[in-house]
Amino acid sequence: MAIKELERVEIETIQGLPGRGPGRREILVPTATLVLLVLAWEAAVAAFQISPIILPPPSAALLFIGKNLKLLLAHTYATTHEILLGFLLAIAVGLVLSIVMIHSKIMSEALYPLLVLSQVLPKVAVAPLLLLWLGYGMLPKVVIAFTIAFFPIVINGVSGLTNIDPEMLDLLKVLKASRWQVFVKIRIKNALPYIFDGLKIAITLAVIGAIVAEFIGGDTGLGYLIIVSNSTINTTMMFAALIVLSALGMLLFALIMVVERVAVPWHFRS
Template sequence: MSGTVRSKHARKGTGQGPGPEGGGATPPAPGRPAVRARRPAGKRFLESRAADWVLPLILVAIIVAVWQAVCSSGAVEEYVLPAPGDVVRKMFGDFGTFADQSVPTIVAIFAGFALAVVVALPIAVAMVYSGVARRAIYPLLIIAQVVPKVAIAPLFIIWFGFGQLPKVLMVALICFFPVVIDSLVGFRAARPESLMLVRSMGASRWQAFWKIRWPWALPSIFAGVKVGITLAVVGAVVAEFVGADKGLGVLLITARGDMDSLTVFASIAWLTVIGFVLFVLVEVLERVLLPGKRGGRSHEASGSL
């Protein structure tokens, strides 16, 4: 009898008694909420917004460290691959030169990008409301996109001469396609039942556009704008390669002709910084105009919802 009692107490002490999954766990009392298991710190960090910045910085630091190690080992000549430290010193050592050459490039980027957005949005609206316009314009958009822009750039020089105008047009041409396509997708994604509801309440077509289609399309429009702003840097450099008298592209191609790899890498670094800053500005504008659109991003990406 005493052995039986001791065996029962032993089973209770070791958690081998009856319970969920045979573990002897005591179920929560009625009316008391169950305590959720705390997620590991590493998973919480990966789901935080800080990881969006820390992880890329770590990867960049690794790449730069490997780059510096390769250059310091003497495995490659300096004129082939300059060390990252030398590139940074060149960027800020000749800050006045690079800043002066950056001004016409940045002006062309902003002007061409603004022109692309101003033209793309009305065309996207026209294609949404008119099937004839969509069938007539869409094939031309595809043709304009597949034509190599480098082949068109010399024509702009012939037609408009040297200066800012051909650069602005080249930037607009390269930025135009992603903006108009994403805008078209966004405008067409509005829910038909929402449109029918506001129309049944007496709203005009334009009122339905501003109340339903425009807010619904803004995330897609910003997606196209973010792609376009990065391509704008490419368009400005392509135009300056073909024909310009001033700009970072001109500085880059001149340094390439002089076999000045250090200036080439410094010019590329300046262009990278400009493109990154412009992308971040668009990202900030999106978060200001569309608050809450990115909430739950981390949970959805990790599959925890």
């Protein structure tokens, strides 16, 4: 009985440890670091009298955001729209591809080199071609965001669907589980933590894809705003766009982390 009681105590201690969600320190430390960096930037610009064309103080960039909120929001909306559509398309295609690849060896052999090819080819190099084909509207941006974002989802999806303990597969064989049962009861949920890791990479790539596409052609979005700032030497506006873009990227990343905590709670309890 003594051993069982020890186990009970052990379990309670494990549950008391952090790991369920970010604690106060996990929020405080990065926030303080960020604030310190911004203050140092502000002080450096003032101390060395740096021209605002080279490096505007953060206060100026923030002020610009406050004054031109409507403009920035319109461009942010356009970019977000492209990112999300590209990202959702990447999830759909990425998951379907990984399921097809684990179920058919021939499909896997046929698709894998193509997938790698699609990734070694720099999207920036292909973007002008896509714009030529798909016009200067939203579609080429969505497509570029998608082509750059789906790869980690496929790779992680395949890993997650196939990385099953061989003894677990033996157990399922002993139970005469059908392929469908193995897929539904084991593979899908086993893949979820891997897929979420893939999604975190994919969302940052989707942001890059949308911005790169906006650089190359179009008349809307934060990427477009950065290009315009560059040609009009409005560095303050460029920094304002960069700040908004960073905030957007962080927000999207955080959203995925929140969904992950709800969708795979067991992954955070061990």
